[in-house]
Amino acid sequence: MKALTVSKAVTALMLAGLVLLPLYSQMSGNIFILTLFTRIIILALAAASLNLIMGFGGMMSFGHAAYLGIGGYAVGMLAQEGVGSGFIQFPVALAASALYALVIGALSLRTRGVYFIMITLAFAQMAYYVASGLARYGGDDGLTVYKRSDFSGLIDLSNRTQFYYLCLACLFGVIFLIWRIVNSRFGLVVQGLRSNEQRMQAIGFPAKRYQLVCFVISGTMCGLAGALLANNTDFVSPAVMYWTRSGDLMVMVILGGMGTLFGPIMGAVVFLLLEEFLSQITEYWALIMGPLLLLIVLFGRGGIMGMLGRAGRG
């Protein structure tokens, strides 16, 4: 019982901190922290979506950043073509991500293990090069989004605080959905497949069908993160799809704790804060960051969530 309370207490503190952050920002006049945390929340959303397939579903996708790009380009390209309404941009971003996930998933799920990792990576790199080739939409240089998605007065994305809360609401909404999914019939099947695919087939579950649907749900969620990210940076470029970004998302999930509900948020917060502060101290920050992450992954089985659990027990 005590083990639960330690990780629960830390999680609750973190969530409360996220909710109250704009207040602090306003009182202290520190705008930078609000911008930083908006980015953290968006990437936490992406990490949470990756955790659904990686942590709960056992599908090690190494191409998850592709959805950040697809969601982002959906917003950017529509804006460029004069469609500024968020009511159109966001559904298109989600639909495009879902479609990409459906095609890539159907092909990738024919493979297992290392091959699955490599093929998802290969498809994401393909998406990266396709985006680099879009001359009309900036190609290599990326695409500036001159106007944020317009939700006709319902919510103003150019207002920092409103945008922050929109992102936070999306994150909480996605976590809530994942919580429901993971405990549903569908979620139990997907986790069963992670645990023992042969057994699940033998009791009558066609593996691929369930994994593909899970893959699509995850991709769609990450597409939402992409659409938010483009609004946050007012810019989208092929770089958001690069494989290192996919790697970052994986690290966030593993760091926070795979297959836990709030682990990815924890992972994103710690990872991005570390990156921020270490890079202020030294330009060789990656030299500190790398070994640090390695240590946590090697010795802190179950990531931060796992360590908190053990701290409570021991």
Next chain:
Amino acid sequence: MAEPLLRVEKLVRRFGGIVATDNVSLDVAAGELHAIIGPNGAGKTTLISQLTGHLEPHSGSVSLAGRDITYLPAYRRCALGLARSFQITSLLLDFTAADNVALAAQAHAGTSFRFFADARKERSLRDAAHAALDRVGLAHRADVLVSKLSHGERRQIELAVALASKPKLLLLDEPMAGLGVTESQGMVKLLQELRKEVSIVLVEHDMPAVFALADRISVLVYGRVIASGDPAAIRANEDVKRAYLGDQHVVTHHG
């Protein structure tokens, strides 16, 4: 005579030059407990794998209640009423005993594309799981993770999982493997009960158990059925003695 529940006809499966299943034909009638025995390497597991759909035969056919299932994938056969246990225990280790069994019940209780309601709160699934666990005498271990259960208990869970899908035919691949004497006796007793409810194909090394349980026995040697009949007939069969029981006899005497 009525259509047999399971009919295997002229099944052939080769691995390179080795014929692991060599023109195997056998019938299992409804209500029957049919044992398949044979020395190591006789091709018992290869045969079972073709019945469950984990391996495709090169020729021949398998039909269940008159329906050709030779090339159906494993999960479709399961839907038609074929359940199996694994020779090497194959369960969801990080799930509880109840979850393992409830998932088997869930596979046969409507669609699993339900994303929102808590599946662990579905009464009918939980009840089915508890009934199956109770059947194998493990109701008191329902909420324990399978990874924390003993080998013997896992063997019983294997059986409960197979039962939870309410099968017409149960394929048991060495359910006694690795069990101690008392555990084996318990398992024999349990199978004696189960056979009243469901037809069973039993692959087993434990000869006393096989002869105590089986209505009919088929003897497999080098992929071939060399004899098939009731226990008394098999015991008296000269080919079987020479090829199988006799071998063991020789081995025990010289070893």
